[in-house]
Amino acid sequence: MHDIFKTTLTRQARLSAHVWQRRMVFWGGAVVVGFTAVLFSLGSEYANRLFQRLPGYSPYLPLLVTPLGLTLIVALTRRFFPGSEGSGIPQSMGAIALTNHADRTKVLSLRIACGKIGLTMVGLLVGASVGREGPTVQIGSAIMYSLSRFARFSRLEVERGLILAGGAAGIAAAFNTPLAGIVFAIEELSRSFEERTSGNTMTAVVIAGVVSLGCMGNYSYFGHTSISLPLNLSWMAAVICGLAGGLAGGMFSLILISVAAKGLPGRAGSIMKESPVLFAGICGLLLALIGLASGGHTYGTGYAEARGIIEGTDNLPPSYAIMKMLATLVSYLSGIPGGIFAPSLAIGAGFGDNLAGIMPIAPVSAVVILGMVAYFAGVVQAPITAFVIVMEMTDNHTMILPLMAASFIACAISRRICPKPLYRTMAEGFISRIKSPG
Template identity: 55%
Template sequence: MRIEARFLSSRRFRYSSWLWLRRAVFWGGALSVGLVAVAFARAATLADQAFHVLLSFSPLVVLVLTPAGLWLSLWLTRRVFPGAEGSGIPQTIAALEISDQKARGKVLSLRLALGKILLTLLALCCGASVGREGPTVQVGAAIMHDLGRWVRLTRREIQRGLILAGGAAGVAAAFNTPLAGVVFAIEELSRSFEARTNGLVLTAVILAGITSLALVGNYHYFGHADAGMELGQAWVAVLACGVSGGLLGGIFSQSLILAGRRGLPGPVGRFKARYPERFAAACGLVLALIGLASGGATYGTGYEQAAQALHGAAPPLGFALEKMLATMASYLSGIPGGIFAPSLSIGAGIGAEWGRWLVGTPAAVLVLLGMVGYFSGVVQAPITAVVIVLEMTDNSNMTIPLLTTSVIAYGVSKLICPEPFYKAMAVAFLERIGKSKDPV
């Protein structure tokens, strides 16, 4: 009996030690993700400021700076950091479907995380229409994944939990929106709710959020938006922003999906396949020309334009379409960079455009509806779209109109783009690295 008791006691001790080790990895990883995300956000702000300092010498500097910067970014991506291209969310989703450690290392590693940060900052220094939020998802997932690998947490469900938690913590810390991090992990990264990992995801999000809160305070991404409207008054604006956001978001996503799978058609596609860096430089020239035509409004993340529109300063006429084209050119170039922040600014532009017609509706209301409509149309994650906008603007008065807009946009987008953007890009990424999708 004593031997059996000692055996049981030792088993309990080993199990308890392993359990606490797993928790320590999740907690330590989440704090690390929060620290890196805050540092990345501050560096992105400095990169954008550096670009505008160069722009102050002459608006025409972009005709050289942007093509050269995109050429260099893609050259470094292809030769030094392969796997860092694009937003980073497709790589994170792909990693969830890969069981082989070596293959997963092609999409998630600290080396790739470093490259993702540096090359996204380079893109912002050159005026590319990209965001840091999608890259932060890949960075967060890479940090958590490598921590688990170092302490030899080899069970697949634990590895998936680490990747999910890292991606969710990345969203939470990047936007300072903890609830959006949880919803994003459920709705977009895993497309399911896994009971064995939900507590770990929640804990990681909370710790990353605490780190962000401690370092930058209780801020809201777009400030406080005290906008509201009566439900009866909302229907015209809801329908307008839902349909237009879903239509444009679906076109955006489907265009990039087709380009990713089949390649660009005709001579343009052949030129890109043969000279990818030169094609990236050509995309940079397109970005520069769009930026000059828009008076500089389409450069960078679009955060300032969205924030200004939300607080009463409408962007220039045609901003939404120009920003959409600039974001497409940035993504097609193949450089690292996300579409979260640009999508929100495009949506803000759509709402501002409707403000010229729906004169009885408050401008801030239309901007919020436009942001949710276009974002939901692009990513086809309607709950995430609503939660992220509500948390970013500290406004719960618009919950029902925003939910309705998001659902309408989602339905319209599905008619144009049947497959969700990030999922389609993840499948294409798996095909490119020669790895078929493992059963979940």
């Protein structure tokens, strides 16, 4: 009896040690993800500012720098960092579905994470219309997954724990929006959120958010807006923005999915398939021409332009939203690493600004924010994540109900145009390309 009791205590002690070891991996990983996201943010903003100086010397310099830059990025991506191209969110989603460790490491490894960071910043340095938030999801997932070697994890814990928590922590730290990180993990990264892993995920999100808060301070990307929408005819703005944003966002997603599945038609499609590095250079030239036509406003993440539109201090052409959408589309199709979160918010703000000119029934800033959330929801088809991110980034809780309305309307319209969600479809493509036989 004494031996049985002693054996039971020993087993419990070992189990407790394993539990605390796993927790330390989660907590330590979340700290690393938080610091990495902060450094990535600072580096990306610095690269973006450096490029903004270029047109000051000559507005035609991007015609040389951007094509050469995109050519170099794609060459390095295909040679040294395959799996790092594009947003990064589909890779994390695909990794959750994969069961083979070797397959997962093709999209989640420290080497790919380093490549994602460096090449995304180079993309911003040469004027690509990309964001760092999607890449931060893949980077966070890769960091957390790489730490699994330091503790004993079951398959479920790896899938629903480390990868999920890393991606959610990346969103929380990238946007400085912890609530959005949790919602994103539930709504987008995993459709079947397990109670068993929810605590670890939420803890990782909170820790990464605290690290970001401690390093960057308590701020919101688009400042503080106290604008509200009275419960009267002005609510039509939420409906109209939802319809327009869903239509535009759904078309954007449909184009990306169609090109990913079938390629471009004609000679352009042949070059894209047979000479991807040359195709990237052509995309760079198109990107520079779009930038030249827009007065240099379509380069980079679009954060400055979106904030200027919200605050009413912008000096953008009426065609800004369309040109930014084209620049983002060209940047993504070029095959470089980079996300569409930040550019989508800027595009939505541009569309909102256009709609505000024909809707005097509502305050301009309110329509801009509604346009932002509607287009974003139309692209990602994750309505809760969309309105939570915009709500936290504008530090405005008085607009929550109209934001919800516009977001859900946009998502419904987008699904009519593009039945398959963008990220989930891209994730299926990654899975089919990297999955080992058997």
